[in-house]
Amino acid sequence: MKLVFYSLILNNHQANVADELWKLTRHSYCFVELANLQAEHRKGDSHDYSDRPYLLRAWQSEEAYSQAMELVHTAECCVFSGIQALTFQKERMRLGLLSFDMSERWLKRGILNLFSPAILKMFLSYHFGGWSKKPLYKLCCSAFASEDQHKLFTYRGRCYKWGYFTRVEKIDVETFPDVSTSNITPLMWCSRYLMLKHPELPVLMARQLKNKGYRFMLDMYGSGEYEIQTRQLAKELDVEDVICFMGIKPNNELLNDMRRHCIFLFTSDKNEGWGAVANESMTNGCVLVASDGIGSSPYLVKDKQTGLLFTSPQTSSSFGHPDIAALNSLCSKVEFLLDNPCECKKIRQHSIALMQELWNPRIAAERLLTLIDHLQKGKDTPFVEGPCSKA
Structure with a gap:
C-alpha cells in the first residue's frame, strides 16, 4: 500500500x-x-x-x-x-x-x-x-x-x-449571472446559528447598510440555538425587509443558491477550524468576505484579489455586546464591493480561478x-x- x-x-x-x-x-x-x-x-x-x-x-x-x-x-x-x-x-x-x-x-x-x-x-x-x-x-x-x-x-x-x-467543477466563469450589476445586490450567509459563527454581525451590518441607502438583500441559511435571537434582532432593528431567513437546504441546493448571490459573508471567530463553506462559496461564484481569524481565510483570500478579509470578531462578541471593531470592518469591506461593482466582478473571477487551478x-x-x-x-x-x- x-x-x-x-x-x-x-x-x-x-x-x-x-x-x-x-x-x-x-x-x-x-x-x-x-x-x-x-x-x-x-x-x-x-x-x-x-x-x-x-x-x-x-x-x-x-x-x-x-x-x-x-x-x-x-x-x-x-x-x-x-x-x-x-x-x-x-x-x-x-x-x-x-x-x-x-x-x-x-x-x-x-x-x-x-x-x-x-x-x-x-x-x-x-x-x-x-x-x-x-x-x-x-x-x-x-x-x-x-x-x-x-x-x-x-x-x-x-x-x-x-x-x-470540496468538489470543484470546471465551470466557465462567463456562465455565472452578473449579479454584481443588479439593482439589488444579493448577499448570503450560511451556517449553524452558534455564537462562534456570530450571526449577530450580518444583521447589524444590514442595519448600517440600509441606513446608508444601499440596495441589497441578505439571505441567511441554516438553523441552530441562536436562530430565534437572530430573528428577534432583525425585527428590533427593523431590517426584516432586507433579510430573508431561508432555513435549512440540502447541500446541492445551497451550492446552486450560491451562484445566484454576489457576496458571501463568513463571520466566524478564531474558533472556526477550516471552514469548508469558504471553498464552496468561492467555487460557486461568490465574493468571499471572511473573518481573518478563520483557518482557511489567510490561505484562500488575498485581500481585494481573491476575496476580502475583515477583522475577526472577539470570541466575546454577542447579541448584547457586539464587537464594534469587527462590525465596522465587515461593513467597510461590503460597502467597498457595493460601491465598486467592476472590482467585485474581478475578485469573483480571480476567486473562481484560484479554486479551479489550485485549491x-x-x-x-x-x-x-x-x-x-x-x-x-x-x-x-x-x-x-x-x-x-x-x-
Whole structure:
C-alpha cells in the first residue's frame, strides 16, 4: 500500500481528496475510519461513503482493526489525524517510517488548550517519543496551525499547507449571472446559528447598510440555538425587509443558491477550524468576505484579489455586546464591493480561478504525492504557494 490515511470519519471534508488519491495511486490507497459516528459529525453532508473501495472501517471488527494496524507496518506513507489515530501513530513512529500528522490549529484558546487531554497526549507523545528525530511532518488544515506548533516546539520547519477540499467543477466563469450589476445586490450567509459563527454581525451590518441607502438583500441559511435571537434582532432593528431567513437546504441546493448571490459573508471567530463553506462559496461564484481569524481565510483570500478579509470578531462578541471593531470592518469591506461593482466582478473571477487551478482535490492529491516523493529523496517541497507549500 502506497498511502494510508487514519482519521475519525470519512465525510465530505476528506472524501474528495481520497477519491483522487485512489485514482492517482492506481488503487494503492486506503482510508482507515476510526469511529462509528452519527450524522452530525458529517459536517452537514448526508452522503453515504460506505461503498468507497478504499474505505477500511477499523471500528467494525477485530479483523478490520488488525488490518489497519498491519498497514502501519507496510505502507509507504501514513497520514494520521486526531487523538483516535494516536495508537497507530505511536506504532508507526516506533518503526521510524515516513508519516504526516494532519490537524487544524491546536491553540484556539491559547496555551489553555494544552490542558485538553487530547492535545496534551499528542504533545507529550511528540516530545517524549523523540518524534522530532523521526521522518514525521505536519499537514496544516489552518493557516494558524504552524504558528501554534512553533510555540510548542513541535514540527518546527516541517509544516505544510493543507486543508479540506470540496468538489470543484470546471465551470466557465462567463456562465455565472452578473449579479454584481443588479439593482439589488444579493448577499448570503450560511451556517449553524452558534455564537462562534456570530450571526449577530450580518444583521447589524444590514442595519448600517440600509441606513446608508444601499440596495441589497441578505439571505441567511441554516438553523441552530441562536436562530430565534437572530430573528428577534432583525425585527428590533427593523431590517426584516432586507433579510430573508431561508432555513435549512440540502447541500446541492445551497451550492446552486450560491451562484445566484454576489457576496458571501463568513463571520466566524478564531474558533472556526477550516471552514469548508469558504471553498464552496468561492467555487460557486461568490465574493468571499471572511473573518481573518478563520483557518482557511489567510490561505484562500488575498485581500481585494481573491476575496476580502475583515477583522475577526472577539470570541466575546454577542447579541448584547457586539464587537464594534469587527462590525465596522465587515461593513467597510461590503460597502467597498457595493460601491465598486467592476472590482467585485474581478475578485469573483480571480476567486473562481484560484479554486479551479489550485485549491481543489485533484491538485491537492497530486501535490501530496509529489511532496512524499521529494521527502523520500531527502528534498523539501517544490511548491511555493497553495497545498503542500511550506506553512
